[in-house]
Amino acid sequence: MIKKFNIKFILACILVLSFAFVVSCAKKTPEPQATSAEQQTEMAEKEKAAEAEKKQRQLEEQEEEISEQELEARKKAEAKAKKEAAEAKDQFLSEKVYFEFDDSSLTAEARDVLRRKAEWLRNNPEACVIIEGHCDERGTDEYNLALGSRRAESVKEFLVKAGVNASQLTTISYGEEKPAVKGHNEEAWAKNRRAEFRFCN
Amino acid sequence: MLKRPRFTFKIMICILAVFFVPLSSGICSEEYDYINIAEPFTHKIPVAIPVFKALSEGSTQERVAQKSADMMQEALAYTGYFKMIDRGAFLVEPAEQEIVTDKIDFGSWTDIGAELLITGGVRMEAGVLQMEFRLFDPFRQEMLLGKRYTGKPENQRSMVLRFCGEVIKRLTGKAGLFKSRIAFVGSAGDSGTSGNGGKAVYVCDFDGKNIKQVTESQDIVVSPAWGRENRFLAYTAYSDSHPNIYITDLDSGETSRFAAYKGINITPQWVPGSSGLAATLSFEGDEDIYLLTDTGKIDKRLTKSWGVDVSPTFSPDGEKMAFVSNRSGSPQLYVMDMKSGSIRRLTYEGEYNTQPEWSPVEDKIVYSGMKKGRTDIYVIDVGTGEISRLTRDGGNNEAPSWSPDGSMIVFSSTRNGPSRLFVMTASGTDQRMLLEMPGQQKLPDWSSPAGK
Numbered sequence A: 001m002i003k004k005f006n007i008k009f010i011l012a013c014i015l016v017l018s019f020a021f022v023v024s025c026a027k028k029t030p031e032p033q034a035t036s037a038e039q040q041t042e043m044a045e046k047e048k049a050a051e052a053e054k055k056q057r058q059l060e061e062q063e064e065e066i067s068e069q070e071l072e073a074r075k076k077a078e079a080k081a082k083k084e085a086a087e088a089k090d091q092f093l094s095e096k097v098y099f100e101f102d103d104s105s106l107t108a109e110a111r112d113v114l115r116r117k118a119e120w121l122r123n124n125p126e127a128c129v130i131i132e133g134h135c136d137e138r139g140t141d142e143y144n145l146a147l148g149s150r151r152a153e154s155v156k157e158f159l160v161k162a163g164v165n166a167s168q169l170t171t172i173s174y175g176e177e178k179p180a181v182k183g184h185n186e187e188a189w190a191k192n193r194r195a196e197f198r199f200c201n
Numbered sequence B: 001m002l003k004r005p006r007f008t009f010k011i012m013i014c015i016l017a018v019f020f021v022p023l024s025s026g027i028c029s030e031e032y033d034y035i036n037i038a039e040p041f042t043h044k045i046p047v048a049i050p051v052f053k054a055l056s057e058g059s060t061q062e063r064v065a066q067k068s069a070d071m072m073q074e075a076l077a078y079t080g081y082f083k084m085i086d087r088g089a090f091l092v093e094p095a096e097q098e099i100v101t102d103k104i105d106f107g108s109w110t111d112i113g114a115e116l117l118i119t120g121g122v123r124m125e126a127g128v129l130q131m132e133f134r135l136f137d138p139f140r141q142e143m144l145l146g147k148r149y150t151g152k153p154e155n156q157r158s159m160v161l162r163f164c165g166e167v168i169k170r171l172t173g174k175a176g177l178f179k180s181r182i183a184f185v186g187s188a189g190d191s192g193t194s195g196n197g198g199k200a201v202y203v204c205d206f207d208g209k210n211i212k213q214v215t216e217s218q219d220i221v222v223s224p225a226w227g228r229e230n231r232f233l234a235y236t237a238y239s240d241s242h243p244n245i246y247i248t249d250l251d252s253g254e255t256s257r258f259a260a261y262k263g264i265n266i267t268p269q270w271v272p273g274s275s276g277l278a279a280t281l282s283f284e285g286d287e288d289i290y291l292l293t294d295t296g297k298i299d300k301r302l303t304k305s306w307g308v309d310v311s312p313t314f315s316p317d318g319e320k321m322a323f324v325s326n327r328s329g330s331p332q333l334y335v336m337d338m339k340s341g342s343i344r345r346l347t348y349e350g351e352y353n354t355q356p357e358w359s360p361v362e363d364k365i366v367y368s369g370m371k372k373g374r375t376d377i378y379v380i381d382v383g384t385g386e387i388s389r390l391t392r393d394g395g396n397n398e399a400p401s402w403s404p405d406g407s408m409i410v411f412s413s414t415r416n417g418p419s420r421l422f423v424m425t426a427s428g429t430d431q432r433m434l435l436e437m438p439g440q441q442k443l444p445d446w447s448s449p450a451g452k
Helices: A004-025 A036-092 A107-123 A140-163 A188-194 B010-017 B059-078 B153-172
Strands: A128-136 A169-177 A194-199 B019-022 B045-048 B081-084 B114-127 B129-136 B142-151 B180-186 B201-203 B221-227 B232-237 B246-249 B255-258 B264-269 B279-280 B288-291 B299-301 B311-315 B320-325 B330-335 B343-345 B350-360 B362-372 B373-381 B388-391 B397-402 B408-413 B420-425 B439-447
Touching: A004 B114, A036 A107, A036 A194, A036 B311, A107 A140, A107 B350, A128 A140, A140 A169, A140 A194, A140 B264, A140 B311, A140 B350, B045 B129, B059 B081, B059 B114, B059 B129, B059 B153, B129 B153, B142 B153, B153 B388, B201 B221, B201 B343, B221 B264, B221 B439, B232 B264, B246 B264, B255 B279, B264 B288, B264 B420, B279 B311, B288 B311, B311 B350, B320 B350, B350 B397, B362 B397, B373 B397
Parallel strands: A128 A169, B045 B081, B045 B114, B397 B439
Antiparallel strands: A128 A194, B019 B142, B114 B129, B129 B142, B180 B201, B180 B439, B221 B232, B232 B246, B246 B255, B264 B279, B279 B288, B288 B299, B311 B320, B320 B330, B330 B343, B350 B362, B362 B373, B373 B388, B397 B408, B408 B420
């Protein structure tokens, strides 16, 4: 886009300059030796008009150049803001909250993550979010479903206390049914004891 | 609202169609001294079941006679009460065997140590199958039980199982488990990351036979529970992308949504002597146990403590409810008096005790307890608090459920790798795999005595 605009601009400049050149050449045509005052006046007027036209054209060109630049800057700023918003949204979605085994209380790390999430939610009051509570494979299915619910609820409580509108938030528990990673060791379990976020619909 | 594979339980109807005639009326029915109630599985009663006799001509009869005798051996051995004497050890030739009291040479049975003898005769005429079975005490030279069954040939199994039920009743005074069924969750694949779908509720006979899928396959299905004449199954599924409770009518195959409150709707359990259910709901922001009417409306909130309260199970008289709560910091079993609402903690041993099920015959609760990361099956006496451990040294053993007569327990185990269903006697003896099918099986629930 930017390159295209530059080429157009250069072409326009060349056009204007060549026109100006033609005009100035015309000015230099040999004058008849004897000219009447009337003729001289007429010539002067024509020259004036040409000069004015030239100035006007230059002005127009300049004005055009400025508006192009403004547009560029605005577009860049918009793109940047969009990118930042998308990044913030991505971060909001991708950042998970992790828990200790058989525990629904929030760790210091979890609180940090949730503070960022609360900020995003406050800035995006139209966003409708589902908080998913998950457990690792240890323990029993039914209790883990309830524990997953407890985890999602404690996340919700924290966000509401941090100023998020409760109507933006719903909770769901998947217990141990949807592990994030496979594996039967502490590393896998730690990644599976989590709360995740997704948008409604 | 949801389409389910339709099937009918013809067996139940067939059982009603089969009629029987007592062969002897002079049986003293109050003698149950054959099975030691206190230690029923440590001394197994040696039983001889010779191949049944074909009473009419034809190869079909002989096949039926052989198959019925094997079936009866298998079914009775399944209970854990008996030791089947190998037919190779019999002193009586099959061709010469007699099946009625005055002709039987009891000495040839006592000589091989048979404390019980079962004889049978099979007759097939005009498409009607007639079978007669007799239970003897060879030492007393006495017939303990005699029954004749008449029905369609396809009712062979139900006739044999019916007699097995009579045998158990004669020996223990209690109805057996041969009419009972087991519901469980079966999944097609290995439980890996998300998309391990293909889970459904299945139902099989007490011995793992006649496996049938009774709900649609879906991503998540948990905790099937029998109720109301053992005709309905309640369970939690995510059919509407949300953990709701559904009830499937096994007779009609129809499924209806029972409870769909905000949050979770899990661990449904029918309340004995009532049409309502208890279940854990979280619509008030806390996981508590509620009583629900038969239409799924909230009747009463039963637990009010902050934190998880889940998995209600009731004493047979419905007066007490045991459940799991993490109010003390870790999941433990608690007992609530339904009249007064008072609650006491039942388990203090172990850091993770869940999945309680109250025995249908006594004040004992079977549950899963985790110690050092391993889950095993334990039984606790509600009165004394005495605990006995039933499984050890073999994977995770979870989700125990009593047979309706309280003599056996079904559970899931990962002892061989994937989760499979196992059964054992109530004392923990005779542990074996219930059934073989692809994928994984878990969360079994054995049907109730008369249907709660």
